[in-house]
Amino acid sequence: xxxxxxxxxxxxxxxxxxxxxxxxxxxxxxxxxxxxxxxxxxxxxxxxxxxxxxxxxxxxxxxxxxxxxxxxxxxxxxxxxxxxxxxxxxxxxxxxxxxxxxxxxxxxxxxxxxxxxxxxxxxxxxxxxxxxxxxxxxxxxxxxxxxxxxxxxxxxxxxxxxxxxxxxxxxxxxxxxxxxxxxxxxxxxxxxxxxxxxxxxxxxxxxxxxxxx
Amino acid sequence: xxxxxxxxxxxxxxxxxxxxxxxxxxxxxxxxxxxxxxxxxxxxxxxxxxxxxxxxxxxxxxxxxxxxxxxxxxxxxxxxxxxxxxxxxxxxxxxxxxxxxxxxxxxxxxxxxxxxxxxxxxxxxxxxxxxxxxxxxxxxxxxxxxxxxxxxxxxxxxxxxxxxxxxxxxxxxxxxxxxxxxxxxxxxxxxxxxxxxxxxxxxxxxxxxxxxxxxxxxxxxxxxxxxxxxxxxxxxxxxxxxxxxxxxxxxxxxxxxxxxxxxxxxxxxxxxxxxxxxxxxxx
Numbered sequence: 001x002x003x004x005x006x007x008x009x010x011x012x013x014x015x016x017x018x019x020x021x022x023x024x025x026x027x028x029x030x031x032x033x034x035x036x037x038x039x040x041x042x043x044x045x046x047x048x049x050x051x052x053x054x055x056x057x058x059x060x061x062x063x064x065x066x067x068x069x070x071x072x073x074x075x076x077x078x079x080x081x082x083x084x085x086x087x088x089x090x091x092x093x094x095x096x097x098x099x100x101x102x103x104x105x106x107x108x109x110x111x112x113x114x115x116x117x118x119x120x121x122x123x124x125x126x127x128x129x130x131x132x133x134x135x136x137x138x139x140x141x142x143x144x145x146x147x148x149x150x151x152x153x154x155x156x157x158x159x160x161x162x163x164x165x166x167x168x169x170x171x172x173x174x175x176x177x178x179x180x181x182x183x184x185x186x187x188x189x190x191x192x193x194x195x196x197x198x199x200x201x202x203x204x205x206x207x208x209x210x211x212x213x
Numbered sequence: 214x215x216x217x218x219x220x221x222x223x224x225x226x227x228x229x230x231x232x233x234x235x236x237x238x239x240x241x242x243x244x245x246x247x248x249x250x251x252x253x254x255x256x257x258x259x260x261x262x263x264x265x266x267x268x269x270x271x272x273x274x275x276x277x278x279x280x281x282x283x284x285x286x287x288x289x290x291x292x293x294x295x296x297x298x299x300x301x302x303x304x305x306x307x308x309x310x311x312x313x314x315x316x317x318x319x320x321x322x323x324x325x326x327x328x329x330x331x332x333x334x335x336x337x338x339x340x341x342x343x344x345x346x347x348x349x350x351x352x353x354x355x356x357x358x359x360x361x362x363x364x365x366x367x368x369x370x371x372x373x374x375x376x377x378x379x380x381x382x383x384x385x386x387x388x389x390x391x392x393x394x395x396x397x398x399x400x401x402x403x404x405x406x407x408x409x410x411x412x413x414x415x416x417x418x419x420x421x422x423x424x425x426x427x428x429x430x431x432x433x434x435x436x437x438x439x440x441x442x443x444x445x446x447x448x449x450x451x452x453x454x455x456x457x458x459x460x461x462x463x464x465x466x467x468x469x470x471x472x473x474x475x476x477x478x479x480x481x482x483x484x485x486x487x488x489x490x491x492x493x494x495x496x
Contacts, residue, residue, distance in 0.1 A: 021232045039280075039313055046312040047350055054368060107353055107409075115412025115438070116404075123436035186428050189445065193286065193424035195239065195472045196446035199465040200285020202239050213243050 011209040014201050124151050150178045217493050220486035231479065238472040246467035248459075253451040256434055260419040260441025261455045263393055264294060269302035271392035272385055276406065277309035277318035283399035283423045284317055289449035289461035290421035291318070291397055295325040297456045299335060304381055305343040306391070308367070310352040310402045315371060319345055340379035347371035353405055360388050360414045388416040393440070397421040403430055407438050421448070 016031035056078075060071045077096040084093040128148060130140040156168055157175030164172040206212045253261070267273065275294075279287045298305055307318050322343060329335040337343060346367045349355050358366045363386060369375050376382045384390055394416055396406045403420050410416050417440045420430055424445030433439040443452050446469055449462030 022229060043312045046315070046348065049373070050347055050369075050371075051350055054373075055366070104353070107357075111405075111408040111412060115408025119412070119436045119438050120432060123432075182428070186425075189424040189428050191476055192445050192447065192469065192473070195235070195469055196286045196424065196465060197282070198235070198239050198472075199446065199468045200461070202236070202468070203243065203285075203461075203464065206240070206243060 007209055011205060014205060018201070124148065149174070154178050217490055220490050223482060223486050224490070234475060234479075235472055238475040239468040242467035242471045246471065248450075248463050248466050249470075251450050251454045251463065251466065253455050254448075256431075256442040256444070257448050257451040257455065258441075259434075260421075260443050261297070261452060263417065263419050263440040264297055264303075264395075265301070267298075267301065267303055267392045270304065272304045272306055272390060273298050274391045274394045275305060275307045275318070276394065276396045276398070276402070277307065277314035278311055278396060278398035278400065278402040279317070279423070280311050280313035280399075281317065285461065285465070286423050286446050286449065287397045287399065287421055288317065288321055289446070289463075289465075290443050290452055291321045292325055292460055293449065293453045293456045293458055293462070294395055294421070295321065296329070296458045299325065299329055299337050299342070300333075302342075303392075304385075306381070306385065307343070307345040308355075309348045310355065310398075312348045312350075315345075315348050319371065341381055344376070344379055344381050345371045346376065352402055353409065356405055356409045357413075360410070362386055388414040391416060394418045395421065399423040399426060401426075403433075407433050411438050419443070421452075 013031045013034070016027045019025055020028040056071060056075055060068055060075070063071065077099060081093050081096045083089045083091075124147070126144050126148065128141070128145055130137040130144060153171045153175035155175070156171040157164075157179065159168070159172075162168060203213075264273065273294075275291070277291070295305065305322075307322060309315050309318055322345065326337045326343070329337060346363075347370060349366045355366055363382075364376065367376060370379070388410065394406065394410060396403050396418060398406075398420065399422070403422060403426065406418055406420075411418050418438070419441035420433075420439055421443040422430055422445075424447075427442065427444030427448070430439065430442055430444075434442045443449060446462050446465050449460075450466050451462075453460050453462050
């Protein structure tokens with residue numbers, strides 16, 4: 001019984017959200033607000049019971065003295081963040097925000113070099129003409145040329161210290177072609193993603209709810 | 214002049230008519246069309262091979278970094294990979310970077326475990342063969358903490374039971390004990406996993422991504438930072454084909470194909486209309 005009610009309620013909410021495609025309406029708004037409210041409530045409850053309570057409150061109660069007082073620091077920083085809700089003292093929240101930004105920047109810079117820039121540079125330093133034990137590899141050679149030319153031309157498009165004339169201009173124009181191809185691929189993939197979501201919902205309606213297929 | 218008027222009329226067509234056409238292109242194939250042959254592409258084959266290379270008893274960590282908004286694309290991937298992992302006797306450790314993804318991952322785990330028991334007589338036990346550690350906020354810190362000691366953040370599972378009571382966790386402490394990570398994501402968490410877990414700790418990662426996120430991840434695949442990539446519903450269908458378990462991905466392919474054909478036709482009509490109107494209008 002509970003499953004039937006759940007399925008009917010989910011079907012109603014699906015149709016309520018899809019009704020926006022025709023026109024904005026109060027039923028759509030109600031469904032949207034319900035989703036936002038339920039999601040926020042779930043996240044708050046989950047974070048309290050699986051993060052704040054076991055990792056801060058219970059650990060504070062059960063830890064040795066030194067560790068206990070170390071836990072006061074993140075706890076206090078968390079409380080300072082809540083001063084954003086009091087306009088008079090909102091400036092205090094900048095302290096924990098600064099800490100978070102500083103930590104994020106530090107971690108991000110090392111990760112950007114170690115995990116992104118250097119591996120990507122390495123993957124671009126490839127032979128233009130590919131030979132293997134089986135001899136000359138035509139397709140690999142073509143692929144590598146396309147990639148290296150693409151990297152160089154796209155980089156020149158974003159080089160603004162000189163006017164895009166002459167060789168630089170031709171290179172930048174070819175760079176635009178590469179960028180447009182990337183945009184086209186992204187658009188195609190985006191459409192595929194959106195249709196996939198529609199397929200999921202339509203299948204739910206005709207299979208789980210109406211049992212037509 | 215009539216052609217120009219017709220083409221101009223097409224350019225001003227009510228967008229709700231296009232919505233209706235796309236809806237019909239998705240709905241009708243569900244009743245009449247059959248799935249054609251699905252040919253797995255190289256990135257999907259690489260992902261399959263990465264799981265297949267693991268030995269029985271190796272640990273596959275699964276990160277559920279999506280919620281209901283991307284479930285139709287990523288759930289079929291998750292279930293196909295879980296089938297493969299359990300049939301190979303891998304240990305599955307589930308976690309996630311989104312609170313709302315947690316129940317979705319657990320539903321798929323339960324479904325696959327029940328299916329394997331009913332259809333194949335393969336019994337998988339919670340805490341012995343698989344576990345769901347749940348979600349912890351602050352995803353960069355979570356990914357880094359797992360590299361040190363998983364218990365620093367995950368002292369209990371998703372039901373608040375201490376993880377030390379489960380046999381599966383006896384030998385799992387950090388990335389050294391994990392054979393492969395599967396990241397199922399609808400956002401930028403794949404960047405974080407690659408840059409920290411792979412870049413800093415060298416753990417192998419395969420990604421199952423929504424079609425929107427997949428193009429950006431090809432650079433990681435090309436650089437060897439990802440061991441495989443499954444992109445969108447088409448990727449899910451390809452993975453299901455490799456595992457031999459048709460599911461949501463395979464089922465969605467006819468609707469996906471017909472809606473793509475519709476959009477291609479609309480794009481051609483739109484562009485042809487634009488250029489013809491411009492050419493004839495200029496005369």
